[in-house]
Amino acid sequence: MPPDAPDFSRLLDTRRTSTDGVGSPAVRRAANEGRLTRLRRSIYRDPLVPLEELAPDERRHEGRARFLEEAIAVGLTRGGPVVFAGETAQQIHAIPALGELPGHVELLEAVGSTRRNAFGITVHTDGFRPEDIEPWGEFFVTSPARTVADLAKWQSRAKAVAALDFVLNSDRAAPGQRVTKQEVEAALDASVAVRNRRTAESVIAFGVDVAGSVGESLSRVLMDEFGFPTPRLQTRHAAPPGLGRWFYTDFEWPELHLVGEFDGFVKFSNERFLNGRTPAQVLFDEKRREDALRASGLRVVRWTWDCLTAPLRLRELLVAQGLRPTRARRSISRGW
Template sequence: MDAPTPDLSRIIRVSRDAAAELSHQEFARRVRAGDVERLRRGVGRPAPVPLALVDRFDRPAERRSRYLDLVAAVAETRRSQVVFAGRSAAAIWNLATVAAWPSFVEILEPRGSARRSKRGIVVHRTAFEADDIVPWGEHYVTSPARTIADLARSGDFVAAVVALDHALSRRANDALRMTKEDVSEVLDRTGSSRGLARARAAVEFADGRADSVGESLSRIDIFQLGFELPELQVRHPHPGGFYDADFKWPGTSRRPPTIGEFDGVMKYLDERYRNGTDVGQVLVAEKFREDFLRGEGNGFLRWGWEEARKPVPLLRPKLLRAGIRIVRRPLI
């Protein structure tokens, strides 16, 4: 398994920038002038444009790229090899996430290590094996399975499920592709009970049929709000092929089967997702799709990122109006 190659294209380092003859004094002058953003002592990058000026569809990738600059800056200033872990490893592997990237870098150390967390570096001292790490440039990064296991153990249910949904899905590249058993095996051999029950619950809940980050977050919302869980990607044949419904709840004596759709705006507004199709054609095709599914006798509801990110005030009443039952005690 090969980790992605570190991207140092935006890194400016005083001691290694001999070609540009960048002294500490010149580096400091460029920082004061606003031409360079300092990331670590003696390490920076060209001052990035404000995120507000970045195309909104490119902002998630740009945020990750900026965080990876911070990880690379830490790598450039370490005198000995380190293992990048946690959310830093998730960024390196480009695992799906819905959270903002942190302002610190996470590294993994053996239990007996004397290294301590300080100055923007969080150290996790815990047992790991050779199979848990992969070379990354001059350093190491936790394997995808170990990375997800660590996210799950940290108690971040959302981060762990979203990342594992991605790794289990058809969206995953060869380096990320894994099974639930791969993550469970890592959890079982770490030799610690800390966070183990919560981690196993996250692994059990993950489902590779979730076809996007928005669908993963929505399914977590539905669970944490206490609603009955729907089936995912239910296939509905039609004369020209088939339609896959993101979510489908079975009917009851008081309610027809109900289809739920997470509707991100990217498939309508970002031409890269439309594959050259005119936005009007996309909207018409989606209208025909909804009419067909309703014509089968299904109820139909849609929601987007705003509802998924604010499930209690926005998604909950929408599901209640559609007749979806609450079957367990809500967690949020």
Template sequence: MSVEQTERMLEPNDADALTDGLVLASDLSGALGEDLRLRRLAGRGHLYRFYRGQYIVAARWREFTPDQQYELRVRGAALARRGSLPVSHQSAAVLWGLPILVPWPREVHFLIERAAGGRSDPGIRKHALGIHEADVTERDGVLLTTVGRTVVDLAATMDLKSAVAAVDRALAVDRFGRVLPLTTREELFDTWERMLPFRGSVRARAIIDFGTHLSGSSSESGSRVNIALSGFPAPELQHRFEVDGRAVETDFFWRDYDCVGECDGAGKYFDPVMLGGRTPAEVVYAEKLREDGIRRQVRAFTRWDTATGLNQYRLRARLLQLGLPVGPSRLNRG
């Protein structure tokens, strides 16, 4: 890149020409010596500084989802360290596409050797838990912990619903082949044993035991946690009914109490991928026919949204209306 090209690229009126995204101050240091012009553009709102010396066109940044924004921060931090340390915990999770049910952190997480200590730099969190070669891999040019190691780390440290959602997604598979497992339960247990001893190991083992390949979404995973915490009987997941000659599956089925629960996120009705070329109205109508067909075959049916599913007390009230009994909690909050 010539000095003239660089200066032209950095003009405010041309900032939106950076459709590919990134501008690195290190790329400009030979021509300009410092990233002062980038800082000025960021100050004027044309660029967004997502990591030290790394910028993106502000309009493009605003188009990103929170997942995409955090992933860019993680990639920026990994690029700055040139692969010297593996990305870990939530930062590895976003690169593997593992969900969490709380906001992504501002910090980027890295794994370091136990003897190195845990001192962290601004915007960086270092975990002195040891690095086993079997737990580290590379993905799209970034050194990071494997899916198995990432899931065990999350199970030991994250809030309960996020930890379960991560385990469930790592194991998930559906009958249509749209979702494939990222790891196996056996691999998770092998990783867990290799890491011993570590803080949170008992909690992590319990969460892996609780995990399932049948959860259809992170909202269902969070709902399943709250069902267990409230002491309701364990439901059957993805139980099949026949409606108008077609097999359909329900999120939660309590056979002994002949009732069904369904958890719907907004994506089912608004996400273009999930709509599959249908309009929201068509999806709502098809869902109504499906629900009516199931209702004719069970004693009780209820539906809740993501916000209700992730709130233990709101979901408890909804399930009590089904007539489900409440017993001791089946899951330790840890």
């Protein structure tokens, strides 16, 4: 089941509070004067603070809440069974996503449906199994397995791999989000749409269950697209005294005695990584681990989101460490 039920608390549905199904003159006047925001016909919400005025963590949480309210408004006014899919389902399931919030609501319709795209709504017509659909309040949403299978067909490789790596990782995903690669493949098999199927199969084959963050997933996609040798993932090393028994490197090329580490802000802010420590302590512990790697004869190169938003920086950084392409280079991911 999705982690949260639909939240109607900030929405005003005038169909349920008026006799004409449209809303009272007072409501329409309030919307015209900017005291209410109209999301869909008869669905309103109080004006909200612009997202850019919020703190980063609050901005992400509030942005998702607002998008889900827009999806709910679509569901309330659509008529008939509504199945949310694609990036909309990804937000409902709270599966981490690359890039900005979606600019439209995605729906899944059964083969033979005549309902098509509308303003702010993208409709996908395809085959699916009963187990590919889950209830979400009075609506429905594609299951996590079907959601990432659809992302593999409909979204960029980087976006799809980031979502797939998350749901495959039992340490990151909650029980209701976790899936196996076999479940994703079965969900894709239920699709009868031919377009992008081979691409989706390739994306699913590329997914792993050990990626520790969205940034690691994107790093891996870019390395592959640059044609670099495939790194070993999450290689185990003995930890320095006081830091447990083992620690794991993000990427490793043993033949070059090279370790690659992606450093995202989440490592220094998320409680799962802090584990009761201060950000300064996390930074100090990271330095001790790196010192241990260097003492064992390994070189360490680190990068941050700056290198992922401008991928050629990552390429230059890794080439400077001795990595060379071993196969034809793909087009580089952009649309995320």
